[in-house]
Amino acid sequence: MMDDQETRGIQRLLCGTKIGICKLITFLVWVVNFIFTCADVYIYYDKLKEYLDCWNCLFRSYMIIALVINVLMVPLLILGLFFIYLHFSREIRIYATVLFVATWLQMMLTVLFAQKYQTVGDVLRIWRNRKSLEFFESRCQCCGVLGPDDYKLGLLVIPLSCYKDLSGKDEDLYQSGCSTHSIKPSFPIIQVISFLVQYVLVICLKVFLVILIRSGTQRRSLWTERRSETLGSLNP
Numbered sequence: 001m002m003d004d005q006e007t008r009g010i011q012r013l014l015c016g017t018k019i020g021i022c023k024l025i026t027f028l029v030w031v032v033n034f035i036f037t038c039a040d041v042y043i044y045y046d047k048l049k050e051y052l053d054c055w056n057c058l059f060r061s062y063m064i065i066a067l068v069i070n071v072l073m074v075p076l077l078i079l080g081l082f083f084i085y086l087h088f089s090r091e092i093r094i095y096a097t098v099l100f101v102a103t104w105l106q107m108m109l110t111v112l113f114a115q116k117y118q119t120v121g122d123v124l125r126i127w128r129n130r131k132s133l134e135f136f137e138s139r140c141q142c143c144g145v146l147g148p149d150d151y152k153l154g155l156l157v158i159p160l161s162c163y164k165d166l167s168g169k170d171e172d173l174y175q176s177g178c179s180t181h182s183i184k185p186s187f188p189i190i191q192v193i194s195f196l197v198q199y200v201l202v203i204c205l206k207v208f209l210v211i212l213i214r215s216g217t218q219r220r221s222l223w224t225e226r227r228s229e230t231l232g233s234l235n236p
Contacts, residue, residue, distance in 0.1 A: 018211050019087075026084055026204040033201050034077050036194035040070045040106075043190060054135040057122045059183070066109045073102060080205070089212050096205040103198040110191040120179040136178040137161040146177035 044067040051060040080099065083091045119136055126133055127145050137143055143162035144150030151158045164172035 019208075019215055022204070022208045022211050023084060026201070026208050027081075029197065029201045029204050030077065030081060030084075033194070033197045034074075036190065036197055037070055037073045037077060039190055040194050041067065041074070043188075044070060051135075054122065055126055055129070055131045057135075059117050059122070062109065062112060066106075066113070069102065069105055069109070073106075076102065084205070084208065087212055089209060092205055092209050092212070096202055096209065099198065099205070100202050103195050103202060106191070106195045106198070110188050110195060113185055113188050113191070117183040117185065119181050119183060123177075123179045132159070132161075133178055134159060134161040136181070137174070139183070140178055140181040141174050142176050142178040142181050143174040144177050145179045147175055148173055150177070 044063060048060065048063045048067055051057060051063060054060055076099070080092075080095050083095055119140065123133060123136055123145055126136075127150070133144065137159070138161045141164070143158065148158055148162055151162075158173070160166040160168055162174050163169065164174070
């Protein structure tokens with residue numbers, strides 16, 4: 001009888017140790033992930049400010065989506081911390097799935113932002129709606145859709161953004177059209193690290209969930225055995 005109690009005590013101790021270690025690792029990964037998520041919010045917000053002057057640009061829309069997802073990740077991560085602390089196995093299972101989907105979306109956006117952005121679609125849309133191409137002309141050192149002749153054919157004044165250093169001199173006039181250019185963003189290394197850490201967090205949550213479920217099953221099994229022994233001792 002004493003050996004059984006010692007065995008159960010050791011099992012409970014080992015089970016509690018596993019849960020404690022896994023919870024600690026998950027918490028550390030959570031802290032790192034939270035820091036990188038906040039960094040992502042700042043980076044996307046800073047980039048979005050650069051594209052605010054671009055009228056109806058598709059790239060700006062992608063940036064807004066990325067910013068919204070990362071902002072929503074902050075309360076989502078905080079919510080998950082409560083689930084982990086309180087050992088809510090059902091909620092952790094749902095939470096891990098939601099976190100995985102959100103991480104997948106972040107990864108897709110990161111891959112998208114790492115590619116060269118072709119300006120032709122935005123340039124044509126802006127030109128058709130008679131909006132200013134200054135955003136692309138100043139950044140890509142270009143003029144008009146296909147060149148400065150677009151303004152001349154449309155009997156329009158060539159804007160200063162078509163000139164180097166806004167000089168207005170003929171020798172400083174950009175000759176290439178903005179539709180032939182592309183924007184090459186810097187490699188989003190912070191975002192890559194962020195979603196990789198987030199994937200690690202998902203794995204930690206899954207491992208923690210498995211240990212938690214096994215622990216609950218083991219506790220129920222030990223309780224059933226103890227109850228059976230108690231009932232058996234009461235019966236003659």
